[in-house]
Amino acid sequence: MAKIIGLTGGIASGKSTVSNMLKTKGFTIVDADIAARKVVEPGEPAYEQIIEAFGEGILLQDLTLDRKKLGALIFADEALRMKLNSIVHPAVRAWMTREKDRAIENGKKTVFLDIPLLFESRLTYMVERTILVYVDEETQLKRLMARNGLSEKEAQMRIRAQMPLSEKKALADAVLDNNGSLEETKQQLEKIVSEWKLVP
Numbered sequence: 405m406a407k408i409i410g411l412t413g414g415i416a417s418g419k420s421t422v423s424n425m426l427k428t429k430g431f432t433i434v435d436a437d438i439a440a441r442k443v444v445e446p447g448e449p450a451y452e453q454i455i456e457a458f459g460e461g462i463l464l465q466d467l468t469l470d471r472k473k474l475g476a477l478i479f480a481d482e483a484l485r486m487k488l489n490s491i492v493h494p495a496v497r498a499w500m501t502r503e504k505d506r507a508i509e510n511g512k513k514t515v516f517l518d519i520p521l522l523f524e525s526r527l528t529y530m531v532e533r534t535i536l537v538y539v540d541e542e543t544q545l546k547r548l549m550a551r552n553g554l555s556e557k558e559a560q561m562r563i564r565a566q567m568p569l570s571e572k573k574a575l576a577d578a579v580l581d582n583n584g585s586l587e588e589t590k591q592q593l594e595k596i597v598s599e600w601k602l603v604p
């Protein structure tokens with residue numbers, strides 16, 4: 405039986421960093437952010453549904469979705485946000501399940517699902533165990549400001565819009581403390597991989 409592990413964290417907490425470490429070890433990662441882009445590509449059912457709901461004004465000249473416009477629309481309107489989520493979320497779940505099943509058919513023994521909103525979206529039923537990539541707020545703020553070139557205030561707002569990592573800590577099966585060096589993070593990851601007997 406293949407093992408399905410959820411990988412989550414918060415904005416700039418180090419999910420991609422850990423995900424890359426896992427890939428280097430030969431593990432398969434199914435990424436929710438990639439799924440969210442794929443399912444709204446022209447021709448996909450969710451793409452058609454979004455045009456039906458939001459009109460063709462939501463398209464760019466090349467007929468792809470105008471993500472900026474869509475983002476601004478749903479930011480200002482809760483009902484529209486829920487409408488968009490009701491289209492995109494099921495499609496993302498189906499895409500991830502398909503990719504996971506494909507990996508298992510290809511003989512993979514462990515599949516990681518990288519889902520930023522694993523807890524908020526109540527998707528833990530999709531995985532057997534969860535790993536949280538954790539940083540304290542100070543580190544998170546510093547790294548987010550540096551990576552995205554944001555002011556302290558802007559970075560603070562993005563962090564506060566999410567469930568605090570301290571709350572997620574209580575929900576995760578394993579907490580990977582990413583406040584230290586990359587080497588320290590790698591060592592903790594190796595410990596989890598060996599304790600949980602995870603093989604690619």
Ligand SMILES: Nc1ncnc2c1ncn2[C@@H]1O[C@H](COP(=O)(O)OP(=O)(O)OP(=O)(O)O)[C@@H](O)[C@H]1O
Pocket residue numbers: 413414415416417418419420421422520547548551582583584585586589
């Ligand atoms: N242990 C570390 N030491 C120093 N810098 C780190 C460490 N881990 C991650 N970073 C840096 O912090 C930033 C955030 O990391 P990363 O992009 O992996 O986070 P993420 O959780 O995938 O973010 P998001 O979900 O916002 O895309 C990046 O610039 C990354 O290079």
